[in-house]
Amino acid sequence: MSLVFKNIIRFIFIMFIQVFVLSKIPPLHQFVVPYFYFVFILWLPFNTGRVALLFISFAVGMVADMFFKTPGLHAAACVLIAYVRPFLINLLLPKEATDWGNEEPSKKTLGAVPYGTYLVILTLLHHFFLILLEWMQFGSFLYFIGKLVATSLVSLLLIAIADLFLNRKSKLR
Amino acid sequence: MRNVFLFLKRYSIFILFLVLQGLALSMLFSYNRFHQTTYGMFSSEVAGRVNKRVNNVESFFTLSEQNQALRKQNATLLSYLPSGAVIPGSAFQLVSDTVAVDSLKTYRQYQYFDAKIISNSVFLQQNIIVLHRGSAQGIVPNMAVVGTDGLIGTVISVSKNMSIVMSLLHRQSKVIAVLKKGSGLGEVSWDGKDPRYLLLSKIPTTIVAKKGDMVVSSPYSDKFPPGIPIGYVEKIDQDQETNTYKLKIRTAVDFYAVQHAYIVKNLLQEEMDQLKSTLNKE
Incomplete structure (x- = not known):
């Protein structure tokens, strides 16, 4: 299966889960919002060009915005994590990123601890920006901090579950 | 001139990032003012x-x-x-x-x-x-x-x-509402906490509010027909400073x-x- 085709299928699948499963779950609390769609950007292959990465993330954010009916909100957060992602991978990956070719960030390729750090930092960054923009429109500081912590924990839990269930083993050459 | 091109080449990705970010943010902040984009x-x-x-x-x-x-x-x-008017249904309001x-x-x-x-x-x-x-x-x-x-x-x-x-x-929704018994003009808003409950404020405490009272749309609104149920009073609190009620109301519509x-x-x-x-x- 070609890499592009695989990622398109994955994108549709992740968006479907986000919009028609996670968004339909009755909320536990005001602070708990299950965001999952941005994991698509985290799972893009290492050799995605930086320009392409920015454009893809913008598109992903806009599609999410279409369903959440908030033009630009999710796109802005996605573009931010797309910009930071290559720096973070360079820090966490001992080798040159291009050596890995079509591999994508996972527990296997990065190692458990760096992969965990990678997820936590990008998830926090995404939610920080998203909730900051929301906070500028309404809410208090407690709302901002509470939602940031609770939503990040839920997102990380969802990504951990997805990592357990989805078989993302890419063949090592 | 050469330096400008060098600068652009060096920071092209950062500039692209700023452009996309600016595009997204401008969309977000113009949305609330012009819905018809x-x-x-x-x-x-x-x-x-x-x-x-x-x-x-x-x-x-x-x-x-x-x-x-x-x-x-x-x-x-x-x-x-008209044919049903012989025995008026007492449960229904005209x-x-x-x-x-x-x-x-x-x-x-x-x-x-x-x-x-x-x-x-x-x-x-x-x-x-x-x-x-x-x-x-x-x-x-x-x-x-x-x-x-x-x-x-x-x-x-x-x-x-x-x-x-x-x-x-x-969070930005505000609807003028009255208590069906005793009227009194108030404002229904949402505090974002629980989708089953709304807040009704600005009703003066001179009006008696009881638990279970129906809150309906006001007759002074120019878009809502009068008397449409909005919710039922669930909890009564008083705002001491302004002498108004802060009523927690259960939504009439099951939004789920x-x-x-x-x-x-x-x-x-x-x-x-x-x-x-x-x-x-x-």
Whole structure:
């Protein structure tokens, strides 16, 4: 299966889960919002060009915005994590990123601890920006901090579950 | 000049990042002021089409509940028929939706369009409902939306076949409401905490409020028909500083399960707007 085709299928699948499963779950609390769609950007292959990465993330954010009916909100957060992602991978990956070719960030390729750090930092960054923009429109500081912590924990839990269930083993050459 | 190109080349990715970020943020911040953006129209058409497909499957599972709600409403409507007037149903309140101009003729003030809800959310802070009816069917922004059980929200944006409704569960939603017993003008808003409860404020404490009292839309609103249920008083608190109530009210509409809605057109809206605009000119 070609890499592009695989990622398109994955994108549709992740968006479907986000919009028609996670968004339909009755909320536990005001602070708990299950965001999952941005994991698509985290799972893009290492050799995605930086320009392409920015454009893809913008598109992903806009599609999410279409369903959440908030033009630009999710796109802005996605573009931010797309910009930071290559720096973070360079820090966490001992080798040159291009050596890995079509591999994508996972527990296997990065190692458990760096992969965990990678997820936590990008998830926090995404939610920080998203909730900051929301906070500028309404809410208090407690709302901002509470939602940031609770939503990040839920997102990380969802990504951990997805990592357990989805078989993302890419063949090592 | 050469340095400029070098600079652009070196920071091209950062510049691209800033451009995309600026594009997204400008869209976000212009949205609240101008709902009728091209993006809004495009996105509600595209996302609406996908939502409709999924909704077709979903609505199948709640058929029996929807049937029941519609049957209940049918019963209410039947009781308004002249033939049913012999024994007036005491449980139902008569809504005057006609404006008498002379004693022989009556004019209809509100026209109801039925619409199917194709997308709904309760878990966000700015919850929005998408209806499968748009400008092609005569919907314009600022029309009221009511469900079978009570008030749902206001149309804020329309495309050709879809319209976007700001539901009562939206942080920026404000609806003028009265207590059915004892009236008293207040404002219904949402604190974003629990989608089952709304807040009613600004009602003076001189009016007696009891638990279970019905909150209805006010007769002074120019878009909502009077007497549409909004909720029932659940908890009574007093604001000591302003001597007003802070009432927690349970929504009349079950926002988790709502499937059908009626869009209400005020046929006198144009005349009213015209009258108001003359006031501003003077």
